[in-house]
Amino acid sequence: MKRLAPALLLVVATLIAIYVGAAQIDNFWSALISPGSNEILWQIRIPRVTAALIVGASLALAGLLAQGVCNNALAEPSILGTTAGASLGTVLAVITGLAQVGSIGAIVCGAAGALAATSLTFKLANLRAHLSSFALIIVGIAVSAIFTAVVGLVSSMVSRADARSISFWNFGSLALITRENLVGISVTAVVGGIIAWRISPSLDRLSLGDATAFHLGIDVPRLRVVALVALSLLAGGAVSTVGSIAFIGLAAPHIARFIYGPAHRTLVIHTAIIGAFLVVVADTLSRSIAQPNELPIGLVTSLLGAPVLIALVSVKNNVWKTQ
């Protein structure tokens, strides 16, 4: 039952998310099983909820990879500079007219920005030929600050309409999702998810430290590069489509680890499910609490995820030992 509970909760949350909204859906169940029968359901709600599922799973997996590859409980895409890099890549693509928010072009530019920023963090943290978790986190925060500042600078230099749309997107929103947007993030999520699944046994060994992982046959630098590419695809795809959604990358892997233990193969599935659940619930709340206004989804994910995480840490705190 414990294994299936998050998946069952996700199914229920997804159905509620599709049902709830400003407009009432007549004959909900029959509309649900007849594709295209109800325009609001099939053109707006289902694409939006599907995007929430994919974005939640992607950000959660990106967080799992960040924590696994840094062997650090604090690592997550926003701390390693990945999120800020994805934002800058997308903003530059949008304001130069190279791509529109949510398009495949924006996703490619977002993933490229994410990869550039994360690579820069790893490169700078490794300057003294020894990659420590401490250096990664400090350098990651600094790189993130620089990329975020550049996003702010660029936003202030463009026209007001552009700046407003960038700032709205930068706080995180699923409001602009269309069925076309889903193709790009589905591809990045599937590719990133497959890579995460393939490297998960190696991440288990990496938790014993770089030296012991190497002794057990892991090519540690290669593993880091592969994880970095997957992490950038997952976070880049999500951020370039819906903006920055706080807390999922940190909270979902920890919640999954507290429930299911530290083995990464199990965690890949359960972290994705929990991340998807958190974003679906947060999106449903963000568009229904203050109708007709819509709250930034990042606010709701923080308010939702943080208490759960604090409760789990206070109940059971020997899953991640800090020495």
Next chain:
Amino acid sequence: MITIDEITIVRDGREIIYDYSEQIPAGSITAIVGPNGCGKSTLLAAIAGDIAPNKGTITIDDEHPILSPPAQLARIRAVAIQNQTYSLGFTVRQIIEMAGPSDEVMKALELTALADRLVTTLSGGESQRVSIATAIAQNTPVLLLDEPLSAQDVGSRKRIIELLQKLAESGITVVVVAHSDEAELTWADKVIKQFL
């Protein structure tokens, strides 16, 4: 057979090992001893392929550890480092099975009762035995252990030494960094104490 051929290792501008040669026979226990900072762990790390000598070569049979891909090297030698730490709460069994089958080695090192305990909750001595067990479970012809007895009580030391002797009799080459007086090293077939 491990062959060390005229190696020199310089770290932080200091020669730790200078023009040193040695042959470590297969199916034996070799103890590397010496005072703190004399380069015992550095020599073990060079044999393990962790660091490259500035000059000279090391071979395990015909393999050069420093040139071998990690997966291939993991089939030749296993290593238990000094002060292994565990950041994630895997169980003892899960940790050992990252290297190979666990039942037999857990029994030999008296870890069976701890099989389902989280490694993050173990004492120093228990944690050290998990590290040794993981290296042994890797089932390689060469076993390299850095101070494996430092956190063990008298009974555990005796049992670990007997296990190492059994492994050596079965043909495994065991190299141990030890912090003991030479008089205590009656269990070693060979003692290395001078490599500068």
